[in-house]
Amino acid sequence: xxxxxxxxxxxxxxxxxxxxxxxxxxxxxxxxxxxxxxxxxxxxxxxxxxxxxxxxxxxxxxxxxxxxxxxxxxxxxxxxxxxxxxxxxxxxxxxxxxxxxxxxxxxxxxxxxxxxxxxxxxxxxxxxxxxxxxxxxxxxxxxxxxxxxxxxxxxxxxxxxxxxxxxxxxxxxxxxxxxxxxxxxxxxxxxxxxxxxxxxxxxxxxxxxxxxxxxxxxxxxxxxxxxxxxxxxxxxxxxxxxxxxxxxxxxxxxxxxxxxxxxxxxxxxxxxxxxxxxxxxxxxxxxxxxxxxxxxxxxxxxxxxxxxxxxxxxxxxxxxxxxxxxxxxxxxxxxxxxxxxxxxxxxxxxxxxxxxxxxxxxxxxxxxxxxxxxxxxxxxxxxxxxxxxxxxxxxxxxxxxxxxxxxxxxxxxxxxxxxxxxxxxxxxxxxxxxxxxxxxxxxxxxxxxxxxxxxxxxxxxxxxxxxxxxx
Ligand code: ADP
Numbered sequence: 122x123x124x125x126x127x128x129x130x131x132x133x134x135x136x137x138x139x140x141x142x143x144x145x146x147x148x149x150x151x152x153x154x155x156x157x158x159x160x161x162x163x164x165x166x167x168x169x170x171x172x173x174x175x176x177x178x179x180x181x182x183x184x185x186x187x188x189x190x191x192x193x194x195x196x197x198x199x200x201x202x203x204x205x206x207x208x209x210x211x212x213x214x215x216x217x218x219x220x221x222x223x224x225x226x227x228x229x230x231x232x233x234x235x236x237x238x239x240x241x242x243x244x245x246x247x248x249x250x251x252x253x254x255x256x257x258x259x260x261x262x263x264x265x266x267x268x269x270x271x272x273x274x275x276x277x278x279x280x281x282x283x284x285x286x287x288x289x290x291x292x293x294x295x296x297x298x299x300x301x302x303x304x305x306x307x308x309x310x311x312x313x314x315x316x317x318x319x320x321x322x323x324x325x326x327x328x329x330x331x332x333x334x335x336x337x338x339x340x341x342x343x344x345x346x347x348x349x350x351x352x353x354x355x356x357x358x359x360x361x362x363x364x365x366x367x368x369x370x371x372x373x374x375x376x377x378x379x380x381x382x383x384x385x386x387x388x389x390x391x392x393x394x395x396x397x398x399x400x401x402x403x404x405x406x407x408x409x410x411x412x413x414x415x416x417x418x419x420x421x422x423x424x425x426x427x428x429x430x431x432x433x434x435x436x437x438x439x440x441x442x443x444x445x446x447x448x449x450x451x452x453x454x455x456x457x458x459x460x461x462x463x464x465x466x467x468x469x470x471x472x473x474x475x476x477x478x479x480x481x482x483x484x485x486x487x488x489x490x491x492x493x494x495x496x497x498x499x500x501x502x503x504x505x506x507x508x509x510x511x512x513x514x515x516x517x518x519x520x521x522x523x524x525x526x527x528x529x530x531x532x533x534x535x536x537x538x539x540x541x542x543x544x545x546x547x548x549x550x551x552x553x554x555x556x557x558x559x560x561x562x563x564x565x566x567x568x569x570x571x572x573x574x575x576x577x578x579x580x581x582x583x584x585x586x587x588x589x590x591x592x
């Protein structure tokens with residue numbers, strides 16, 4: 122079958138978080154299963170765009186209020202991924218360095234979605250499935266069904282994957298002024314709480330909704346940033362499919378970013394060399410256990426507590442651990458994490474940036490990965506940590522609950538706690554330090570963890586089964 126994925130992000134062209142990782146990997150694994158897969162995304166002006174080759178496949182324009190927007194579709198020539206990658210450029214709107222964070226993001230993603238339907242309406246062979254990811258592509262299923270001149274698209278089945286329901290793409294109802302002629306009787310499909318809500322609209326319009334873990338889906342029925350009732354109403358079309366990880370990109374045996382390659386039989390030496398290198402770079406003591414946090418510095422990830430937690434850990438347990446933070450996001454959280462540096466230099470460091478290479482080096486060099494998230498739809502970091510023999514310390518929520526088993530349980534390997542509060546977090550660090558005293562147990566856990574299979578193979582097949590069920 123032919124599947125088109127539509128997303129704001131796709132690694133390595135542009136990635137902000139897990140959405141990019143998923144859309145960069147799932148189509149590749151679906152292709153390995155014998156299907157034709159394409160990804161369509163906005164043409165962000167990234168380094169990848171500059172350093173790869175592209176051909177123009179379509180140039181056209183569409184009405185946008187009282188004006189017309191010109192758009193260009195480019196396709197990567199010889200993509201390094203095994204699927205076809207298409208980018209939509211709209212002059213002055215999409216050709217920008219960052220994926221999100223502009224004042225006119227609402228107009229930008231609306232125009233992206235309009236250009237997408239305008240373009241696919243013209244192509245000869247329609248796909249079997251249009252699979253939209255998160256709210257940035259959430260209006261597309263509505264456009265495909267209710268734009269009056271787009272009836273040709275009505276036969277295509279649609280799937281929505283929700284990577285994060287906190288962000289919903291809400292906009293004023295007067296934004297319908299930008300729509301092509303549509304069936305206004307269908308206004309109710311667009312609205313939620315008197316606004317256009319792109320995510321809610323997608324949930325109502327698609328054939329199937331998936332969330333990136335089953336536990337997250339269960340949580341959304343009672344905690345979905347205002348959409349709880351909608352999830353309850355539509356529960357029969359919802360299911361959870363856990364994300365996998367891309368074993369080509371995340372492989373300590375071949376990872377081009379890390380200092381020393383290793384695998385599950387020689388990880389002691391491999392991890393030690395990687396740890397030494399990281400500790401040197403950040404003036405940390407490599408004889409102590411190294412805890413890391415990697416992620417967006419936002420409340421969802423409980424990153425707002427890190428600047429209190431880290432000093433508290435030193436106060437409670439003494440300077441018998443190192444803590445390293447890699448992340449960016451909320452300015453206040455960034456500043457708080459910078460401000461605690463002088464008092465704990467030598468044991469704590471932070472790198473306030475987005476740095477793909479450094480993230481790989483940290484997964485490889487660290488002893489423990491700390492993920493205290495308040496909300497975690499799936500979480501990929503903990504799965505990367507497993508692959509690199511780094512013990513995950515997680516709050517049991519969403520996908521973390523589905524992927525990490527506490528080491529005291531049968532087949533366990535991680536450290537789990539229940540609540541995103543300082544007490545539970547400090548206790549979990551205490552448990553980790555106790556565990557670290559018994560290095561033989563730690564090494565046995567690492568060895569077991571590194572052989573757990575969280576590849577995309579199984580989940581990619583689950584998506585194919587889901588498409589089959591609606592075709
Ligand atoms: P989310 O999508 O909510 O941000 P996930 O755990 O699903 O969280 O995915 C996060 C992805 O983004 C992982 O690949 C992680 O390594 C990466 N990441 C997050 N912050 C950074 C950063 N500052 N530098 C490099 N990689 C990062």
